[in-house]
Amino acid sequence: MADDAQPPTTMKAWVAVRLGTPRRAMQLQPAWPVPPPPTGANILVRVAYAALNPADVGFLSFLSPLLPFRRTPVPGLDFSGTVVQAGPDVAGLGVGARVCGALSVGMVATNSGTLAEYIVVPEGLVAVVPRGMGMREAAGLGIVGQTAVIAHREAGGMGSGSSRVLVNGASGGLGAMVTQIAKGRGAWVVGVCSGGNGEFVRGLGADETIDYTAHEPLYEFLAQKHGDEQQQFDYVFDCVGHQVLYERSPAFLKPGGKYISLVGGKTHGVLPVLKNNLWPKFLWGTPRTYKILGLAPAGEYMREVAKLVEDGVIKKVPIDSEYSMEQAVEGYERVITKRARGKVVVKVAP
Ligand SMILES: NC(=O)c1ccc[n+]([C@@H]2O[C@H](COP(=O)([O-])OP(=O)(O)OC[C@H]3O[C@@H](n4cnc5c(N)ncnc54)[C@H](OP(=O)(O)O)[C@@H]3O)[C@@H](O)[C@H]2O)c1
Structure with missing residues (x-):
């Protein structure tokens, strides 16, 4: 060679x-x-x-x-x-x-x-x-770090240390990044994963984990456990693409909270994405803010990811x-x- x-x-x-x-x-x-x-x-x-x-x-x-x-x-x-x-x-x-x-x-x-x-x-x-x-x-x-960066930019208000964050799919490549950045910015983080991955996700910094396989349907469990005003979330980062989770989110996401979907329109489905964004709230649209993000990779994001590693926010x-x-x-x-x-x-x- x-x-x-x-x-x-x-x-x-x-x-x-x-x-x-x-x-x-x-x-x-x-x-x-x-x-x-x-x-x-x-x-x-x-x-x-x-x-x-x-x-x-x-x-x-x-x-x-x-x-x-x-x-x-x-x-x-x-x-x-x-x-x-x-x-x-x-x-x-x-x-x-x-x-x-x-x-x-x-x-x-x-x-x-x-x-x-x-x-x-x-x-x-x-x-x-x-x-x-x-x-x-x-x-x-690359892809997962940069996507996590744009997700956290979308959740611009986070970082006061009092935000409550739900990460759906916290054990995947993307969820692992979103979880670590949320924790590094001081949020209280609840990660959703299968039971066998609970310890792994807590090792990434999640304060609590929910085994979605043991609590079906997940939205009902969330409504019970996180339905009180004090327990509701400020942000949901969805790395799986559950339309029903968004539709039921008023039960566990604060009225001023944001549901941020990271899976892209193909996974989530084009019609749900249109419905979530365009259907008027006064005509039975889900009364919570919905954002779906797609990454266009950029050096600016990549360098922010590298800095988050050097600052110890992304630990692994x-x-x-x-x-x-x-x-x-x-x-x-x-x-x-x-x-x-x-x-x-x-x-x-x-
Ligand atoms: N918007 C963008 O630009 C962008 C960028 C990157 C990725 N994405 C999309 O984001 C999604 C995740 O990407 P990724 O790279 O993290 O994928 P991945 O690494 O393949 O995700 C695998 C993980 O998903 C978890 N999972 C599967 N079904 C689940 C469920 N029903 N509930 C909770 N967790 C579940 C699995 O955990 P368990 O084994 O514990 O279930 C596994 O750890 C993909 O759809 C990908 O295409 C979009």
Whole structure:
């Protein structure tokens, strides 16, 4: 293999050759072309780890028909790695810098995703890997860390130390970030997860956990346990996408509270999203504020995530499982189970 200053001309990369599940759609190419030397303010990064996201699976199966110009896409949004070449306009990141981030959907649509040994990324989209953090964990910060950041920006009033927060799906990659940031900002945090993950979620900082498998339906349990004014929540962060939880939220969410859904319209359903936002409250609409957020990855968010790590707010990036480059399909199959506790990562560099 060539040294870092002289990248090879070919590399290993996973390529989507047809639509479908990862097993059907993806093929490992042993000699895919390495991107040409970066121009402008771009950097060539040798990828150490990629982290997998549910969105990747969606792109493989449903988004590709909308992108007919994308003939041989490489999947993957999240990465960590080392800068091996810098374009002439790169200001701050030299060869050897350890960086992490998430590609924008547009980049994956028109260029290459992160399940490849080398990627070209704009310098402005990445952050330096936080001090003391390994490449494995850093790869898992991108999409979920940035989404948690925009979620907490949406909950702008939080931070007085008296906010009460419910995180639905607290044990997943996203829920783990939302939980830690809420706790770090002084909120009282209740995490919803299955019973076996309770200790794990309390380890992330949650003050209480609710085993949703033992308290069905969850909205009734919440109405009983958190129905009093003192016990009601200021914010619900929904990382699962439960429409009924929003519709029943007046029983446990304060009148001035916010229901923030982080799952995206495809998971939640387009009609519920329209209904929650547009249906007038005086015509039996749910009398609580509803926001659904979709992330457009940005360097500004990534650097805020890195700072939250360095400030000790994000204390850990839980890794559910690690797969080799050759096993990336198995990694996606773990994601598809929706049982991952934290992030599923792929070790890209040998
Ligand atoms: N808006 C955006 O831009 C954006 C960004 C990132 C992610 N997302 C979306 O957010 C969702 C979560 O993402 P993720 O990366 O965290 O996924 P993930 O890591 O695959 O989530 C898995 C976790 O979900 C939990 N879970 C599954 N069903 C649950 C239920 N009924 N109630 C409570 N917890 C449940 C599981 O916990 P148990 O095993 O304990 O049940 C598991 O720990 C996905 O739909 C993803 O597409 C959206």
